Amino acid sequence: MNIERFQTDALLQSVFKDGYELEAEKLETLYSKSKRHQWNAELDVDWKRFEPDVDVLDRKQDFLSRLECVQELPEDQQTSLFKTASLFTVSQILHGEQAALMVCGQLVNAVPDMDGKFAAAVQVMDEARHVEVFARYLECHGVRFPIDPDLKRIVEQLLAEHDWEAKCVGMQVILESVALSFFRMGEDMAVEPVFKEFIPRVHEDESRHVAYGVLALEARIPELAPESRERLENWTYDTVTRIAGRAGKPSFASQFQALATSKVDLEAFLPKLIRETSDGRKLDLEGLNDPMAQTVLPNLMRVGLLPERHVPGYLAQGFKLDLDEQKVTDIHTFHPETKAVREQYRERGLDFSDPVQAGQLGA
Ligand SMILES: [Fe+2]
Ligand SMILES: [Fe+2]
Structure with a gap:
């Protein structure tokens, strides 16, 4: 296993508040809901039901299955391709969960009001559980891919960022909304029994996290000075661009290194894949849900950052x-x-x- 370690210096303004009454009613409700909905990744998931030989996600619903270059691969290579692609994604989710755990720990310090500190604190526990559940799941498969350099850059930037509002936008609204979309899709697409069992639980936790981000920012953004707001809008644009990968710069390119570990002959397959995906006339994009359009951008629009x-x-x-x-x-x-x-x-x-x-x- 390839284990990478990196460090960032975070300059964080921590706020202590001698005031313990909860002000924002909606945030308080989210906090009480979180307390009631805690679950245990060790005991509430039936790990014995793990099936190593079935697909993690339903391949018929995967975009890759629409491509000719994939359809013409022999059956065993297709199986290996879909499994590797799914485990690459799950690995990035795991690393994203660790980032969420760390950034959220910072938010406990940095958000100025008690409601926000409570919501962030209970989220820290949720994220620890998500790290546990995904790490354990990948252990069952005996595979874990390292953090993609694009994700690593975003995480480093989030950790080092000084303003809590930017941390909250990057983590709670952008990354969490991407994850939320994936988990929503994952609920429909999950095939492997253990994955199918815990994904809806993670999904439920994540919807609370996104709701917290949106509520906190909806109230905060209109109060910002114009230059702070402009900085945040630019920061948002930059982060979306890097995650969506639609601005001419490749994103999450390390997935090709991951695919090299599958049974597919990449030298023959990659040129075909690139040819097929760069010709818009041939691509069938009908009904595909991009997390950016589905969740991230609508939430950013709601909080006023577009x-x-x-x-x-x-x-x-x-x-x-x-x-x-x-x-x-x-x-x-x-x-x-x-x-x-x-x-x-x-x-x-x-x-x-x-x-x-x-x-x-x-x-
Ligand atoms: Fe999470
Ligand atoms: Fe989360």
């Missing part, structure tokens, strides 16, 4: 935002509107993967 100036930049990534209707549509990167706005950025010499330049198109 400004008018970034609408063209998000469009260039295939996310069409309607701020009046509060609606997000995933039109993908092959759409004529996406191509047209990319062309405008190109003509103006602006790089839309950069939050400042992305905001200059209408200027």
Whole structure:
């Protein structure tokens, strides 16, 4: 196993408050709900039901199964490919859970009010349980892939970030919403019995975490000074761009190293995969749910972090935002509107993967 260790120096402003009454009623309700819904990863999951030879997730619902280059692989290679791809994702979720545990521990210190400290504290326990359950699950498979460099960069930035609002946006709204989407999908797609058993429990915990982030930020964002708010909007844009991987920079590229450990002959398979996925006319994207469009962007819109100036930049990534209707549509990167706005950025010499330049198109 490849175990990596990294350190970051976190400069954190910690707030002590001599005031113990809970103010925000909704947050208090979330806290009491969390106390009642604690579960035990060791005892409440029937680990004996683990089946090593079945798919983790239903391959028929996986995007990969729509590709010709996958369909033409022999059966045993397909099985190995789907298993490796699932375990790569579960490994990244595990590392994300550790990050959530650490960032949330910081939030206990940094959030200024008692409601927030309580909500963060109970979340720390939830995240410890998630780390435990995913680590244990990967142990059953005897496989764990290292943290992807893109995820590592985001985690380092989150840990080192000074403002609690930015930590809360990055962790509670962006990363947790991505995870929430995955768990929602995972509930439908899970095949392996143990995975199928614990995913709905993790899902329930995560919905509380996202709800906490959205509630806390909805109240806080309107109070921010314009320059702090602009910094946060840019920070948000940058993080979304790096996670969605739709701004011309590859994201989560270490999955190819992971796939090299499967039975698939990558030298023959990869060129076909790249050819097939870069031709928009041939791709069947119908009904695919991207976590960004489904959960992350609607939540960011709700808390007020998607400004008018970034609408063209998000469009260039295939996310069409309607701020009046509060609606997000995933039109993908092959759409004529996406191509047209990319062309405008190109003509103006602006790089839309950069939050400042992305905001200059209408200027
Ligand atoms: Fe979690
Ligand atoms: Fe969480």
